[in-house]
Amino acid sequence: MIGFQTLLYKEVLRFWKVSAQTITAPILTAILYLVIFGHALEDRVQVYPGVSYVAFLVPGLVMMSVLQNAFANSSSSLIQSKITGNLVFILLPPLSHWEMLGAYVLAATVRGLAVGTGVLVVTVWFAKMSAVAPWWILIFSFAGAAIMGTLGLIVGIWAEKFDQLATAQNFIIMPATFLSGVFYSIHSLPGFWKAVSHFNPLFYMIDGFRYGFFGQSDVDPLQSFAVVAAFFIILMTLALRMLKSGYKLRH
Amino acid sequence: MAAIQITNVEKRYKALRALDGVSLTIEEGEFFGLLGPNGAGKTTLISIIAGLNRADAGTVTVNGYDVVNQYREARSRLGVVPQELVFDPFFTVRETLRMQSGYFGVKNNDAWIDEVMHHLDLTNKADTNMRALSGGMKRRVLVAQALVHKPPVIVLDEPTAGVDVELRQTLWKFVARLNREGHTVVLTTHYLEEAQALCNRIAMLKGGKVVALDSTQALIRRISGSQLIVELASGSLPEKLKSLVSHPEELAGGNKFTLRVNEYPEVEEILRAIRENGATITDMNLKQADLEDVFLQIMEGEK
Numbered sequence: 001m002i003g004f005q006t007l008l009y010k011e012v013l014r015f016w017k018v019s020a021q022t023i024t025a026p027i028l029t030a031i032l033y034l035v036i037f038g039h040a041l042e043d044r045v046q047v048y049p050g051v052s053y054v055a056f057l058v059p060g061l062v063m064m065s066v067l068q069n070a071f072a073n074s075s076s077s078l079i080q081s082k083i084t085g086n087l088v089f090i091l092l093p094p095l096s097h098w099e100m101l102g103a104y105v106l107a108a109t110v111r112g113l114a115v116g117t118g119v120l121v122v123t124v125w126f127a128k129m130s131a132v133a134p135w136w137i138l139i140f141s142f143a144g145a146a147i148m149g150t151l152g153l154i155v156g157i158w159a160e161k162f163d164q165l166a167t168a169q170n171f172i173i174m175p176a177t178f179l180s181g182v183f184y185s186i187h188s189l190p191g192f193w194k195a196v197s198h199f200n201p202l203f204y205m206i207d208g209f210r211y212g213f214f215g216q217s218d219v220d221p222l223q224s225f226a227v228v229a230a231f232f233i234i235l236m237t238l239a240l241r242m243l244k245s246g247y248k249l250r251h
Numbered sequence: 252m253a254a255i256q257i258t259n260v261e262k263r264y265k266a267l268r269a270l271d272g273v274s275l276t277i278e279e280g281e282f283f284g285l286l287g288p289n290g291a292g293k294t295t296l297i298s299i300i301a302g303l304n305r306a307d308a309g310t311v312t313v314n315g316y317d318v319v320n321q322y323r324e325a326r327s328r329l330g331v332v333p334q335e336l337v338f339d340p341f342f343t344v345r346e347t348l349r350m351q352s353g354y355f356g357v358k359n360n361d362a363w364i365d366e367v368m369h370h371l372d373l374t375n376k377a378d379t380n381m382r383a384l385s386g387g388m389k390r391r392v393l394v395a396q397a398l399v400h401k402p403p404v405i406v407l408d409e410p411t412a413g414v415d416v417e418l419r420q421t422l423w424k425f426v427a428r429l430n431r432e433g434h435t436v437v438l439t440t441h442y443l444e445e446a447q448a449l450c451n452r453i454a455m456l457k458g459g460k461v462v463a464l465d466s467t468q469a470l471i472r473r474i475s476g477s478q479l480i481v482e483l484a485s486g487s488l489p490e491k492l493k494s495l496v497s498h499p500e501e502l503a504g505g506n507k508f509t510l511r512v513n514e515y516p517e518v519e520e521i522l523r524a525i526r527e528n529g530a531t532i533t534d535m536n537l538k539q540a541d542l543e544d545v546f547l548q549i550m551e552g553e554k
Contacts, residue, residue: 088337093354094326
């Protein structure tokens with residue numbers, strides 16, 4: 001357990017020491033999204049009855065920040081350690097596969113939730129918000145951060161160069177977050193894109209998270225939770241197998 | 252029980268056989284040298300012992316624990332100083348050493364960390380960021396990181412490559428002390444005089460195979476005796492001494508000869524023979540055989 005605690009502490013300290021870049025910057029980005037999209041679309045889009053567009057946007061932006069930053073934390077930490085070679089300090093000690101997985105994922109979760117909390121604290125004043133089901137808010141934010149932290153770990157282990165990581169970020173993570181209903185309800189999409197959205201796990205994370213605020217969502221939160229839990233188990237199993245086999249880490 | 256037991260280890264990188272059936276036993280308390288030219292497989296072997304690489308065949312144990320199936324037990328008994336000068340730029344020296352202790356499951360390790368830093372002359376750099384250290388200082392931190400958990404088996408992969416005399420002396424003093432206190436030390440180096448001075452036993456690797464394995468003294472004895480180098484001002488080398496010349500090309504011309512000497516009384520006989528032949532000596536040098544001669548002879552495949 002000491003090994004796990006130490007690796008977790010190191011991973012948290014790593015992003016905390018550069019918090020202007022890892023926490024403040026994404027909060028600023030989220031505020032810009034809210035101000036620009038909120039201002040441009042406030043009078044044009046009404047998603048749920050009784051919920052203003054800005055209020056609709058706030059949980060979406062919070063969750064988007066949680067997901068993107070959780071992914072960024074584990075993936076960038078691993079690729080940096082691999083490329084600079086200091087991953088050897090993690091590979092030489094007797095850390096178990098579970099300890100490595102747990103520490104990287106939990107640190108990514110902490111970063112995701114820190115940024116998400118920051119975004120919420122700053123944006124919540126822009127609209128009249130409610131929190132009808134706080135447990136769903138907590139469950140989906142934790143699960144979403146942990147899932148994206150795990151995915152970041154997987155991509156970080158797989159990638160050998162920074163541009164491979166950037167490819168994953170630009171061609172998978174960014175489209176998946178933008179097409180997950182952060183800025184709109186998927187009910188407003190044409191049939192085909194609506195169907196495609198149902199294959200995007202990030203959609204369920206954001207939809208379930210938003211349910212916690214308004215008690216309204218595109219799909220039932222239990223169904224979202226089932227999809228999110230299944231996705232989490234699949235990714236955890238994959239990450240654990242990669243760590244056990246030494247895939248791309250122990251040649 | 253052996254500190255490190257290597258049994259029939261093989262490792263291939265595509266067409267290259269990096270290790271071709273290596274077997275070695277390193278006993279507890281030894282100061283063991285692993286020598287060989289670049290590409291001989293030294294670092295691959297160390298990486299397999301450390302669990303950084305996986306062998307294609309064969310087994311390795313550290314203090315009896317298999318490095319794959321019982322990796323936690325094996326790794327907690329092993330301290331490895333990697334060859335590459337790597338560091339984490341986010342942290343200071345003390346933070347780095349505290350974290351490395353934690354990874355090995357050691358809490359509240361400051362007393363030992365201070366002692367290690369003292370012996371490696373790192374104390375006044377304790378709160379300096381790793382980025383701000385010179386190459387030599389970073390190398391010291393790498394050594395300290397390998398020792399935070401007081402491992403019974405210490406492996407140093409070319410720890411003195413490109414470092415100054417001061418650090419080499421500091422390092423060897425400390426490592427020799429740890430060895431006297433019972434730690435097993437395995438060393439790879441290209442400085443053969445270091446290996447000769449420190450190691451009680453040596454294995455030489457070439458092309459992924461062990462080509463020599465013996466005590467350092469026995470290896471040096473393989474080169475029979477010493478060499479007497481004489482330079483003649485006038486006259487020629489007596490006929491009966493020509494069979495002692497080590498380098499045949501010296502007989503083709505010139506006045507400098509390298510002669511094999513097995514025992515000291517032979518020196519007097521050689522000098523007398525030269526005198527009786529009417530030649531005079533302007534320069535003379537008696538050279539002891541050393542590990543470098545053995546190394547070159549073995550690597551060139553000569554007998």
